[in-house]
Amino acid sequence: MSVLLAATAAALFGIGTYLVLQRKLSRVIVGVGLMGHGANVLLITAGRRGRSPIIGSSDPSGFADPVPQALALTAIVISFGVTALLLALAYRSWLLTHDDEIADDAEDREVARHGHRDAELVDAAAVEPVDPEGDPTPGEGTP
Amino acid sequence: MNVLLALPVVLPLLGAGVSILVGRSRLAQRVVGISVLTAVTGVAVAILVHVDRHGPTSTQSGGWPAPLGITLVADRLSALLLVVASSMLLAVLLYAIGQPGAERSHVGFQSVYLVLAGGVAAAFLTGDLFNLFVAIEMMLTASYVLITLGGRLEQVRSGMTYIVISLLASMLFLAALAFTYSATGTVNLAELARRVPELPFGTQAALAALFLVVFGIKAALFPLYFWLPDSYPTAPSPVTAIFAGLLTKVGVYAIIRTQTLLFPHVLPAGLFYGIAAATMVVGVLGAIAQDDVKRILSFNIVGQIGYMVIGIGLFDVAGLAAVILSLVHHIVVKTSLFLTEGLIELHGGSSRLNRLGGMVRTAPGIAVLFGVAALALAGIPPLSGFVAKFSLMAAITAQHEWWVLAVAILVSLLTLFSMVKIWVGVFWAPAGPAGGEGPAEVEVAPGPSAPLLMLAPTAVLVAGTVAIGVFGGPLYELAGRAATDLLHPQPYLDAVAGR
Numbered sequence: 001m002s003v004l005l006a007a008t009a010a011a012l013f014g015i016g017t018y019l020v021l022q023r024k025l026s027r028v029i030v031g032v033g034l035m036g037h038g039a040n041v042l043l044i045t046a047g048r049r050g051r052s053p054i055i056g057s058s059d060p061s062g063f064a065d066p067v068p069q070a071l072a073l074t075a076i077v078i079s080f081g082v083t084a085l086l087l088a089l090a091y092r093s094w095l096l097t098h099d100d101e102i103a104d105d106a107e108d109r110e111v112a113r114h115g116h117r118d119a120e121l122v123d124a125a126a127v128e129p130v131d132p133e134g135d136p137t138p139g140e141g142t143p
Numbered sequence: 144m145n146v147l148l149a150l151p152v153v154l155p156l157l158g159a160g161v162s163i164l165v166g167r168s169r170l171a172q173r174v175v176g177i178s179v180l181t182a183v184t185g186v187a188v189a190i191l192v193h194v195d196r197h198g199p200t201s202t203q204s205g206g207w208p209a210p211l212g213i214t215l216v217a218d219r220l221s222a223l224l225l226v227v228a229s230s231m232l233l234a235v236l237l238y239a240i241g242q243p244g245a246e247r248s249h250v251g252f253q254s255v256y257l258v259l260a261g262g263v264a265a266a267f268l269t270g271d272l273f274n275l276f277v278a279i280e281m282m283l284t285a286s287y288v289l290i291t292l293g294g295r296l297e298q299v300r301s302g303m304t305y306i307v308i309s310l311l312a313s314m315l316f317l318a319a320l321a322f323t324y325s326a327t328g329t330v331n332l333a334e335l336a337r338r339v340p341e342l343p344f345g346t347q348a349a350l351a352a353l354f355l356v357v358f359g360i361k362a363a364l365f366p367l368y369f370w371l372p373d374s375y376p377t378a379p380s381p382v383t384a385i386f387a388g389l390l391t392k393v394g395v396y397a398i399i400r401t402q403t404l405l406f407p408h409v410l411p412a413g414l415f416y417g418i419a420a421a422t423m424v425v426g427v428l429g430a431i432a433q434d435d436v437k438r439i440l441s442f443n444i445v446g447q448i449g450y451m452v453i454g455i456g457l458f459d460v461a462g463l464a465a466v467i468l469s470l471v472h473h474i475v476v477k478t479s480l481f482l483t484e485g486l487i488e489l490h491g492g493s494s495r496l497n498r499l500g501g502m503v504r505t506a507p508g509i510a511v512l513f514g515v516a517a518l519a520l521a522g523i524p525p526l527s528g529f530v531a532k533f534s535l536m537a538a539i540t541a542q543h544e545w546w547v548l549a550v551a552i553l554v555s556l557l558t559l560f561s562m563v564k565i566w567v568g569v570f571w572a573p574a575g576p577a578g579g580e581g582p583a584e585v586e587v588a589p590g591p592s593a594p595l596l597m598l599a600p601t602a603v604l605v606a607g608t609v610a611i612g613v614f615g616g617p618l619y620e621l622a623g624r625a626a627t628d629l630l631h632p633q634p635y636l637d638a639v640a641g642r
Contacts (some may be wrong), residue, residue: 011626012212013318014316020307020311025303028303028307032307032310032311032314035311035314036310036314036317038318039314039315039317039318039321040317042317042318042321042322043317043320043321043324044326045321046321046322046324047324047325065325067211068321068324071273071320071324071330074277075275075276078277078280078284079310079313079314081284082280082284082287082306082310085284085287085288085306086303086306086307086310088304089291089299089302089303090303092291092294092299093296093299093300093303096294096296097296098301102300102303102304102582
C-alpha cells in the first residue's frame, strides 16, 4: 500500500516537474498543482494507517494518525488559494499579451547586449545616446 | 506576558479585516494600519526586554498542549528580529502613504500589507515546523499580491516567475515536512530537537539538506537566487523595500533555526562556506553588471545573504552573533536603500543609470541619504555594516578560514564598487546636454520634491544605520547572548514544550 502511494507521489512530482519546465503558463500552473498533490500524498503516507479516527467509534489504538491528515488539509486549502491567484494572474497575462507564453527577462537581454559598455566608465554610458537597435561593434569608439 | 506573544500575529490579521471593512475611507484604513503596526512594534520591544531578562517565553495558542497545539515562542533572536521587522514595516507603511502610487490607488494595499506583517511575525514566533510553513505561506501569499499590484505587463511576467518559484519551494517544504513527520512522528520543534539526533545519520543529513534547499530558495542562496533580481525590481519601491528587508531574512532565520536547533553539525561547514562564497561572488558580480538602480540593489541583496551563511557555517558564538548582527544591519540598510531609490525615481523619473544624473546638485538631501546608506552597506566605519562585517571577519579569523576571509573582503570591496557605480551614475554624472557630445537623450526634468512623509521615514532608517554603528557594543552583546541561546537551546526547548 505505501509503496503504491510512494509511487503515486513520485509520479505526481515527476509529471509536475516536467510541466513546470514548459513555457506555456497553463501547463506550469497544472504542474504546480500536481506537485502540490504529490506533497499531500507524501504527508498522508507519513502517518500510521488504520480506521478513521472518530472518537467513540472504536478502539483508539487502531486509529489512523489524524495529525498528517490535518496538516494535508491545511496544505490543500493554502494551495487552493494560491492556485486561484495564479490563475487570475495567468488570465491577466493573457489579457495583456493574448498568449500564455512566459517571456524572457527583457532587462537581462538588454544587459547581455550592452554588457561591454560597462567596461567603460559609467558616466560615458550615461551621456551616450541609447541605441534602440543596440549592438555597436565592440572595440570601436572610446578607447 | 504570554498574551503579548500572540499580539504581533493577531493584531495585524484583525487589522487586515478591519481595513477591508472600512475600505471606503482611505483615512480610516491609514489610521488602522499605522496604529496596528505601532502597537506591534511596542509589543515587540516589550517582548524583547522581557525575553532578554528572563529567557525564552512561550504561549500555547487555544490552550492545546505543546506537541499537538500551536506553540508561539520567543527567544532573544526572534524577539530582536521582531522588533527590527515591525519597525521597518511601520516606517515603510508611512513612506507608502506619502508616496503617490501604490498605496493610494489600491484599496487592498493596507490589508494585504498587514497580512504580510502578521506572516512575518508568525514566522519569527512559531515553535512548530508546520506552523512555520503556514506563516511563510501567509507572508508569501501577501507578497504575491503586493508584487503584482497594478497588473502591468512586466509585473505579471516577473511576478509569475516569483510565484511559481516560491510555490515550488513550498511544495518541497511540504514534502520535507512529510519526511520529517514520518521519521520522527512530530513537527513540534522541541520534540524534533529531542528525536532527530536519534535518527540514523543519513536520514538526518537528508532532512537537513532538504530544509537547506527549501529555505535557500526563500533566502536566495546560490544557486537558487535567480528569481530575486528578476522579480523584485518591478514592484513599487515601498513594496520592494519591505521585500528586500524582510522576506529573504525570514528564510535566513529559518535556516538558522533549523540548522542550529534540529541539525547541529550535521552538514559540513565547508558546504556552508562554499554556498556562501558562491552567493556573495555571484551576487556582487551581477550587481556590477547591471545598469538600473533597482537591479543593482537587488543583486546586492543576494551578495549580502552570503555573509550570513558564513556565520552559520562557523557555528560558534562569535560567528552566530555576527550573523544576527548582519541580519539586523541588513534589514535596516537594505530597506533604507530601496526607500532612497524610490526618492531617486520620484525625483529623476527613472531608475536607469543612463537616464539619471546631476542629482548631487538638484537633490542634495537624497544624495546624503543614499551616500550614508550605501557606505553602510559596503561596511565603512562608523556605520552599521562595519560593525556587522568586522564581527564576522573576526569570527572567521578565529577559526582560521583564510580563503573565506579573502572572499569576504573582496566582495566587500566589490560591493563598494557597485554602490559607487550608482553614486556616479545618479549623482555625479552630468545631467542633460551639458555633459556630452551627441544628441542628448538624457532628459533630467527635476521631478516634484519628495513629500515629507517619504523623506522622514527614509531619514529615520538611515539614521538607524548610523545608530547601529554607534551603539554597536550593546547590540553586539545582545547578539552574543542570542547566539549563546542558539548553541545551548535547552531553555528554548523547555519554553516550546510549555514547561
